[in-house]
Amino acid sequence: MTPPPLVSIAIPAYRHEKYIKTCLASVCAQTYPELELVLIDDGSPDDTFAVATRFLDAHRDRFRRIVLERRENRGVSANSNACIEACRGEWVHLLGSDDRLYPEKVARIQAAIAEWQLPELALVHADTDTIDADGNPHLSRHRARHAPPGPDHAAYRWLFHRNLISNPSIALRRDAFLAIGGFDPTLPLEDLDCWLRLSTHYAIGRVPEVLASYRKHPGNSLRQRQKMLGAFFATYAKFIEANPGLIPDGELKRHFRWYLRRFWRRIRKQRPGYLAAFAGALLQSYLRAPRAADYRRFGDILLKTTA
Known part of the structure; x- marks a missing residue:
């Protein structure tokens, strides 16, 4: 019998000594047999790399291939790109070093890929549940309610309005990911x-189906929320510029x-002087499409106020 194709799991790890063992245990528990693991630690100041090394030394037989490296800190985008580039499988399941997979995650995703034949x-991607810092179920639940099941050839229609893709649930086709240039390190x-x-x-x-758990950490300050909103503006600006019409x-x-x-709700108390700019842009948006x-x-205003 022909063995199933090699599937890669890529873990860009950083400062998760408390969670990396649970993350790796969920990878080892996968029902899909043919796995390689690529884990690159992004210069963690804690013992993330040491904990990962000890765990994988005891579980090397689970994987056809293991890449375990520690590099100088370059940020999550650059590290994720490096992990995916180092993979050999056609499909790469990208996993945060504090998240965890359900045992059937890889098998169910690969079965869907084989079924769709596209x-x-x-x-x-699949659905996820949410856990807190201690691994307890969180009240919120990330379900891709507006993303249709099955393949979608124009997913930008809903992605532009809301990112319904929960990162622990994804699998990427490596050559397509590399063809578009991977993650952009200049964008949050x-x-x-x-x-x-x-x-x-x-x-x-x-x-x-719910196939992974996303770990939600406490501490979402007003400043962080403003910075995130500014990042949304910057991301949409790039997309509109690249795809006019x-x-x-x-x-x-x-x-x-x-x-x-949302911008005005975030900024009105700290920066009331931006009322004129907000009102002018709001009025203009009824007269012409935004550019x-x-x-x-x-986005620049929000990012400047959080600098």
Whole structure:
């Protein structure tokens, strides 16, 4: 009998000595037999690499191939790119070093890929549940409610409005990921930017099952929320600039107004002087579709106020 194809699991690890063993144990528990593991520690100041090394030394027989490295800190995007580049499997399951997989995750995703038989498929995702810092179930639950099950050849239509792809659940086709240039290290929202770029060239598919757990950490300050909102503006500016006319004008107007209102709610108490800019842009959004420069302008304001 022909063995199933090699599947890669890539773990860009950083400062997760408390969680890396649980993460790796969930990988070892996969029901899919043919796995390689690529783990690159991004210069963690704690014992993440040492804990991972001890665990994998005791479980080397589980994998056809293991790549375990520690490098100088370069950030999550560069480290994720390096992990995926080092993989040999056609499909790479990318996993945060504090998250965990359900035992059937890889098998279910690979079964969907085999069933769909789409050469243009580049990303498959599933649903996730959420756990807190101690591994307890979190009240919130990430379900891709508006992402259709099965393959979608125009996933940018919903990705532009909301990122419904939960990172621990994904599998990427390695050659497609590398063809679009991987994650952009200049953007804080490197994942959404990458999914949007993939969605304009390839199909994205969803398996409507909970197959992974995303770990939610405490500490979401006002400053962090403002910075994240600024990152959304910057990501959308890049997408609109690269894909003129792809999103209909009416949709762009509604999208921009929604984000403008979020902008004003975040900034009105600290920076009331931006009322005129906010009001002017809001009025203008009824007269014409926003441009990339409009998104970039308000993203820059938010990022400057958090600097």
